Amino acid sequence: xxxxxxxxxxxxxxxxxxxxxxxxxxxxxxxxxxxxxxxxxxxxxxxxxxxxxxxxxxxxxxxxxxxxxxxxxxxxxxxxxxxxxxxxxxxxxxxxxxxxxxxxxxxxxxx
Amino acid sequence: xxxxxxxxxxxxxxxxxxxxxxxxxxxxxxxxxxxxxxxxxxxxxxxxxxxxxxxxxxxxxxxxxxxxxxxxxxxxxxxxxxxxxxxxxxxxxxxxxxxxxxxxxxxxxxxxxxx
Numbered sequence: 198x199x200x201x202x203x204x205x206x207x208x209x210x211x212x213x214x215x216x217x218x219x220x221x222x223x224x225x226x227x228x229x230x231x232x233x234x235x236x237x238x239x240x241x242x243x244x245x246x247x248x249x250x251x252x253x254x255x256x257x258x259x260x261x262x263x264x265x266x267x268x269x270x271x272x273x274x275x276x277x278x279x280x281x282x283x284x285x286x287x288x289x290x291x292x293x294x295x296x297x298x299x300x301x302x303x304x305x306x307x308x
Numbered sequence: 309x310x311x312x313x314x315x316x317x318x319x320x321x322x323x324x325x326x327x328x329x330x331x332x333x334x335x336x337x338x339x340x341x342x343x344x345x346x347x348x349x350x351x352x353x354x355x356x357x358x359x360x361x362x363x364x365x366x367x368x369x370x371x372x373x374x375x376x377x378x379x380x381x382x383x384x385x386x387x388x389x390x391x392x393x394x395x396x397x398x399x400x401x402x403x404x405x406x407x408x409x410x411x412x413x414x415x416x417x418x419x420x421x422x423x
Contacts, residue, residue, distance in 0.1 A: 227408050237419075239312075239399060240351070242411040285350055289407045294364040295341055296412060298350040 201229070201269075201286040201299035209305040216273040218302040220286030221266075227289045229262055230296065231271050234283045243271070243284075278308045310334070312402050313382075314415035321422050327387040327394070329418045333402030340383045341401045341412060342375060351399060357383060390422045 201220045210216055220229070228247045232240040244260045246253050246269065253260050259272040273280055283303045287296035313332040321327050333340050338359050343351040353367040357377035368375065372390075377383040387394055397419045401412035 230411055232414075239416040240401075240414040242413065245409075245411050247409075287351075294356045294406070295353045295367075296407060297353065298343075300350045 201288050201297065203284070203286060203299045203302045205302060206300070207303045207305070209307065210276055212276060212278055212306055212308050214276055216276050216280070216304055216306070218271045218284050218286075218304070220269045220271070220299055222269075222286075222288045222297075223267065225291045226264070227291050227293075229260075229269050230287045230289070231258075231260060231269075232285045232287060232298075234285065234301070236282075240285065273304075276304075276306045278306050280304060281306045312337075312400055312413050312415035314398075314400050314418050316418060317416060319418055319420050321390045321420065323391055323422055324389050327390050327420055327422075329385040329387075329398050329400075329420070330382045331385070331400030331402075331415060332382040333400075334404075334413050337402035337404050337413070339403045339406060340377050341403075342383075342385050343399045343401065345397045345399060345417075347396075354385070387420075390420075392422050395420055395422045 201222045204219045230245045231243040234240045246260050246262045257274045262269045283301040285298050285301045287298045315330050340357045342354040345351045355368050355375045356364040372388045374386045397417045399417045401414045403412050
């Protein structure tokens with residue numbers, strides 16, 4: 198499979214703690230994107246990181262990309278109950294027309 | 309600027325009927341993607357279209373499924389003679405250009421239930 202694989206599959210933390218999710222992929226990418234999905238809803242784009250970038254920040258979100266290891270991580274700092282959702286990484290492969298999604302990490306933030 | 313609009317949000321069909329799912333991309337977006345999501349799983353790519361053209365349908369089942377994006381009007385994903393296994397959430401996404409440098413904007417999805 199060319200999909201990203203997220204790790205862990207599920208994560209439960211206390212409000213205020215940091216949450217780290219990892220994504221691994223198999224082939225060369227053009228960019229990697231992280232999305233969030235609340236239960237029963239559509240996906241919301243969080244961050245896009247290009248293959249020549251190593252780190253990006255957006256508010257409480259920090260994404261890293263290591264192309265040598267074919268992996269990325271999403272860090273959510275100072276988590277809130279409202280962060281409870283599923284988080285997906287999606288890779289845009291070189292020469293591909295679409296995004297390949299992983300199976301997601303289900304994050305639960307306990308108030 | 310309205311987001312990606314999908315309708316209906318929920319669709320129930322009996323086995324053997326046809327399902328038509330509609331997607332209106334964001335204004336100014338000419339690239340449309342359809343994905344399918346089974347419960348507790350990630351999204352699986354189905355088809356990528358630009359106006360009046362199917363660019364990549366490598367994820368579409370060979371039979372019963374078709375998609376179009378006409379010059380005027382929404383993109384349509386059509387499933388003929390639905391079976392129970394077609395029950396899933398179908399998401400449409402759009403982008404202003406290809407995905408090299410931009411994200412995809414997703415609709416809220418159509419949840420198809422085949423009874």
